[in-house]
Amino acid sequence: MQKTPENPFLKQDQFPDFPAMTPEAAREALPLLLESAEREVGRLEREAAPGWDSFVRPFADATRPLEDAWGMVGHLASVCNCEGWRSLEEEYLPKIVEFSQRCSQSRRFLELYSATLGMERDPVRRRIVEKAWRAMQLAGVDLEGAAKDRFNEICASLAKLSNDFRNCVLDATKAWRLEVAESDLEGLPESAKEMLKEDGRYFLKIDDAAFVPEMKHLKDRSLREKVYRARACRAPENRARIDEILSLRRERANMLGFASHAELSLETKCAPSVDAVMAMVGELAEASLRVSPEEDAELEAECPFGKPEPWDIAYYAERLRERRYSYSEAELSEYFNLPDVLRGLFSLAERLFGVTVEERAWTVTTWHEDVRFFAVKGGSGEDMAYFYLDPYVRPETKQGGAWMNEFRTLRPGVKPVAVICCNFPHPAPDGRCLLRFREVETVFHEFGHALQHMLTTVKEPEAAGINLIEWDAVEVASQFMENWCVDPATMRTLALHCERREPIPEELLAKVRAAKNFRAANACLRQLAFAKIDMVIHGGEPCDPDQVKKAVYREFRQPMVDGDRLLESFGHIFAGAYSAGYYSYKWSEVMSADCFGAFEEAGLDDEEAVRATGRRFRDTFLSLGGSMDPMEVFRLFRGRAPTAEALLRQQGLCG
Numbered sequence: 001m002q003k004t005p006e007n008p009f010l011k012q013d014q015f016p017d018f019p020a021m022t023p024e025a026a027r028e029a030l031p032l033l034l035e036s037a038e039r040e041v042g043r044l045e046r047e048a049a050p051g052w053d054s055f056v057r058p059f060a061d062a063t064r065p066l067e068d069a070w071g072m073v074g075h076l077a078s079v080c081n082c083e084g085w086r087s088l089e090e091e092y093l094p095k096i097v098e099f100s101q102r103c104s105q106s107r108r109f110l111e112l113y114s115a116t117l118g119m120e121r122d123p124v125r126r127r128i129v130e131k132a133w134r135a136m137q138l139a140g141v142d143l144e145g146a147a148k149d150r151f152n153e154i155c156a157s158l159a160k161l162s163n164d165f166r167n168c169v170l171d172a173t174k175a176w177r178l179e180v181a182e183s184d185l186e187g188l189p190e191s192a193k194e195m196l197k198e199d200g201r202y203f204l205k206i207d208d209a210a211f212v213p214e215m216k217h218l219k220d221r222s223l224r225e226k227v228y229r230a231r232a233c234r235a236p237e238n239r240a241r242i243d244e245i246l247s248l249r250r251e252r253a254n255m256l257g258f259a260s261h262a263e264l265s266l267e268t269k270c271a272p273s274v275d276a277v278m279a280m281v282g283e284l285a286e287a288s289l290r291v292s293p294e295e296d297a298e299l300e301a302e303c304p305f306g307k308p309e310p311w312d313i314a315y316y317a318e319r320l321r322e323r324r325y326s327y328s329e330a331e332l333s334e335y336f337n338l339p340d341v342l343r344g345l346f347s348l349a350e351r352l353f354g355v356t357v358e359e360r361a362w363t364v365t366t367w368h369e370d371v372r373f374f375a376v377k378g379g380s381g382e383d384m385a386y387f388y389l390d391p392y393v394r395p396e397t398k399q400g401g402a403w404m405n406e407f408r409t410l411r412p413g414v415k416p417v418a419v420i421c422c423n424f425p426h427p428a429p430d431g432r433c434l435l436r437f438r439e440v441e442t443v444f445h446e447f448g449h450a451l452q453h454m455l456t457t458v459k460e461p462e463a464a465g466i467n468l469i470e471w472d473a474v475e476v477a478s479q480f481m482e483n484w485c486v487d488p489a490t491m492r493t494l495a496l497h498c499e500r501r502e503p504i505p506e507e508l509l510a511k512v513r514a515a516k517n518f519r520a521a522n523a524c525l526r527q528l529a530f531a532k533i534d535m536v537i538h539g540g541e542p543c544d545p546d547q548v549k550k551a552v553y554r555e556f557r558q559p560m561v562d563g564d565r566l567l568e569s570f571g572h573i574f575a576g577a578y579s580a581g582y583y584s585y586k587w588s589e590v591m592s593a594d595c596f597g598a599f600e601e602a603g604l605d606d607e608e609a610v611r612a613t614g615r616r617f618r619d620t621f622l623s624l625g626g627s628m629d630p631m632e633v634f635r636l637f638r639g640r641a642p643t644a645e646a647l648l649r650q651q652g653l654c655g
Helices: 023-047 052-079 083-104 107-119 123-138 145-175 190-195 208-217 221-232 238-255 261-266 274-302 310-325 329-333 338-353 437-454 476-486 488-494 506-514 520-537 545-555 584-602 607-624 630-638 645-650
Strands: 177-180 201-205 356-359 372-377 383-392 403-408 417-424
Touching: 023 052, 023 083, 023 107, 052 083, 052 107, 052 123, 052 403, 052 417, 083 145, 107 123, 145 238, 177 221, 190 208, 201 208, 201 221, 208 221, 208 310, 208 329, 208 417, 221 310, 238 261, 238 545, 261 274, 274 310, 274 520, 274 584, 274 645, 310 506, 329 437, 329 506, 338 356, 338 437, 338 488, 338 607, 383 437, 403 437, 417 437, 437 476, 437 607, 476 488, 476 584, 476 607, 488 506, 520 545, 520 584, 584 607, 584 630, 584 645, 607 630
Parallel strands: 383 417
Antiparallel strands: 177 201, 356 372, 372 383, 403 417
């Protein structure tokens, strides 16, 4: 008799069996995993004694299979979105949330963590136990009766609202398309035109890969306006969800004794207070606002009709940049073919961190034919870790943006496995995938996240890699890697002409470096505006989020159209992990710029110094993961606390 194949969601193999990972298989496996986890958790409540080996490790082992399977469901829903995955998430999300709350609200587990904390002397394990103990308090473990029931109801509602918010943005993005004639696409690079072509017809779109080149290069102003408005005003259905999310987050924070969701959010981050976050935002805004009027005046001078409308800014900024630095984005993109960029990136990883990257796509299964697979090897040639790369846009089934996630974390018998997802344009018929410079930075950014996950040496999975890192420090490694995109030695390894195979000319390289801070003040103000809006709407008192947005936009000189729906598509804070935490990008950037400053001080032309400093960065930020406070990790690397001086200097914003 033929043996029935084992359900892939029930296996904890090094590499998932993606072709077998269907919604039907998940629907079969999840009840079994839930039942098993609930049974073992119940046993531990009854029988476990305090201690790492008697409680903490068995509890983690009991819940990991369910967590891994549910994480894989989330991944597949984000890259292969369909009704099957959506209905599965809708059905099981409440059950997963209920189980999580059941574990987090166990008084017996709180007692076991407290007793273990008094016994444990290992600093990494103590940090894990302390974080788990505090997480239980923030999950409502001290609530009882009706208050506990209401708290759990709020958590379930927020999980569903966030999931619905994300799907609404995905649907709105893929639904909008405008058919145009090829003659309407004047100004677009050929690679961008090819991306918009379907069966001989052309459609303007608002997904990540299409929107940026349309705004920068589409000569027809009326079409730019239509595209801009469509993206800026998408997903209006999320307006009601925003109000409910903000109200529920406020109520949950109050139930835990916090004045606001912002205060609750900062309880688990590096930033000591809302005031400290606002001080950082204010310091960077003050420096940027000194420079931005000059940038705005330059743009108005470039625009033939004076003050540009929001759909004109990217277009005329690109014309100004082309004129000032004497190169076009299309010309530069010819030196950034994705395979060459990856080779240069991997060469940098070897140079800085002593690891090599080798493609092995034929050794594993994947969820889509576009996905590539790589092994990361140590100095002696052994496999240390692995990662999948899903590079191309699929607006019908794949969420926008770029991100890194983990499939496997370092533990005995298991090597780290990461996934990097981007939304780059599909290769042209000639096979080339030419990237814009910002997309090159995106590759470096996400690979930085992956390196921190893959090069960890922490033995405890709960603190290995990116686990347990405070959220406002989790971007340090990723933003640090972006700095190397304008390093001459690095650029020469990845910037090869797609046809002539010649390295980027020194003259063009110098122009790219000179243009690095083009409109840097406006770019910084945009991020700071998002950060301030996020913190204010998550403050203590109820507010009209649209009015907050408008006020902050005026303060930070940001463009806006009538009917703007920025918040309705702001997945980072309403469907992701950045609520009252969007400031984390800038908080981390202060540290990452200061880290790169160590290389500048050592001498970027001194190869021995670069390699030595790179090994120190690996041995601290990439190795230690969440095993200690990020500020301690920074001090180990830098010998002092971080300052904003390096960031302001590198971005040309010093007074």
